[in-house]
Each structure stands twice: as structure tokens, then as C-alpha cells.
Amino acid sequence: MKLTIQTGETNEILRTISTEVTKEQLKDVLPTGKEMLKWLKSKKNGAGLAAPQVGLNKRMIVVNLYEEEEGEWHIYKTLLMINPVITWKSQDMVLDEEGCFSCPNQYGNVLRPNKIQLEFRDERFLLKKLELDSFSGRVVQHEIDHLDGVLFVDKVVGEMVMEG
Ligand SMILES: [Zn+2]
Incomplete structure (x- = not known):
């Protein structure tokens, strides 16, 4: 399966509110989720990907989680999250x-809660709870925005920077 990344601020798929994955639909969306994981792990830059970005309007995201060690941030886990919900900010x-794979070469500052608690379903549809802060929390919030048709460019504070 080759993933095609949806781009553009007015892209209809990116602007659609995605629907929850039911237990019955799990087997249908998992192959795409696995491809998304593989794709994200292959990228040097980039911290997460949401299903609408690959053309599927279902509530599923993949995210890198980061920890700081001796002043350096590194990925300690890449997770697939189904039906993620922020329960506390x-x-x-x-x-x-x-930045965002769907808004290539655009960067800008976004204000977000530093810490969140969330619930999601894993690959076996088991309910998981997590508390995340700092960069990991930011990545999850950015990806959940995609499920609601929201792009980071909608939230940029100050100037947008174009690169490349
Ligand atoms: Zn994005």
C-alpha cells in the first residue's frame, strides 16, 4: 500500500471531521494504520501523522513520543492511537x-496546553490512558486537530515562516 499525503489548506479531506472507528471497522483500518506507522518511522523529520492526511477520514493517528536525556530529545516510542480523546488539559x-506534512515548508508558532491526559484504543481496541507533556503532548494535540478538520496554520500566532 502506497500512502499519498493530502496537502493544502482548502483540501476537502483535510477539512472534514473524521468519524470514530468502531470495533467492527478495526480490521479495515488497521492495514492503513500499520502503513502510517511504517511511513512515520521512515521519516527523519516529522513527529506524527493523522489518517485524513493519507485520505482516510477515520479517527486514527500515529505519533512519536519523545523524552529528554542529557539535554537531547529522542523518540522512545511510536504509537498508533485509535479514537484518541483529550480528557484533561x-x-x-x-x-x-x-510544521505539517500537509502544509509543506510552512512553519509557525502555536499556543497549546503544556500537559494533557488522553484516552485512546490500541491495535487490539483496548482502552489506554496516557499523560503527556512538552513535545509529545504537542504532537498528539496537533494530530487530533487533524481529526477535527483543523490545521496548525489556523492557529499560528504571529508570522508564518516559509522555507524551502
Ligand atoms: Zn499535521
Whole structure:
């Protein structure tokens, strides 16, 4: 399966609110989820991918989770999340730069809660709970926005930077 990345701020698929994955649909969406995992792991840059970005309007994302060790951030896990829901957000907000595979070469600062708690279903449809902060929390929030038809460019504070 070759994944085609949807791009463009007015792309209809990217702007559609995605629907939940039912237990019955799991076997139908998992092959795409596995491809998304493989694709993300093959990328040097990029922290996450949402199903609408590969043309599927279902609530499924893949994300890299990061930890800091001796001042360096590195990926410690790449996770597939089905039906992710943020159940709690911290009051403290952090402004940091984001980019997106669907908005190539565009970068800008987005304000997001520093810490979140979330629930999602794993590959076996088991309910999982996680608390994430810093960069990992930001990645998950960015990807869940995709499931609601929201792009980071909608939320940029200040100037958008074009590169490349
Ligand atoms: Zn994105």
C-alpha cells in the first residue's frame, strides 16, 4: 500500500471531521494504520501523522513520543492511537513552532496546553490512558486537530515562516 499525503489548506479531506472507528471497522483500518506507522518511522523529520492526511477520514493517528536525556530529545516510542480523546488539559500554555506534512515548508508558532491526559484504543481496541507533556503532548494535540478538520496554520500566532 502506497500512502499519498493530502496537502493544502482548502483540501476537502483535510477539512472534514473524521468519524470514530468502531470495533467492527478495526480490521479495515488497521492495514492503513500499520502503513502510517511504517511511513512515520521512515521519516527523519516529522513527529506524527493523522489518517485524513493519507485520505482516510477515520479517527486514527500515529505519533512519536519523545523524552529528554542529557539535554537531547529522542523518540522512545511510536504509537498508533485509535479514537484518541483529550480528557484533561493543563492551564499552562506553551508557544512553540510547528510544521505539517500537509502544509509543506510552512512553519509557525502555536499556543497549546503544556500537559494533557488522553484516552485512546490500541491495535487490539483496548482502552489506554496516557499523560503527556512538552513535545509529545504537542504532537498528539496537533494530530487530533487533524481529526477535527483543523490545521496548525489556523492557529499560528504571529508570522508564518516559509522555507524551502
Ligand atoms: Zn499535521
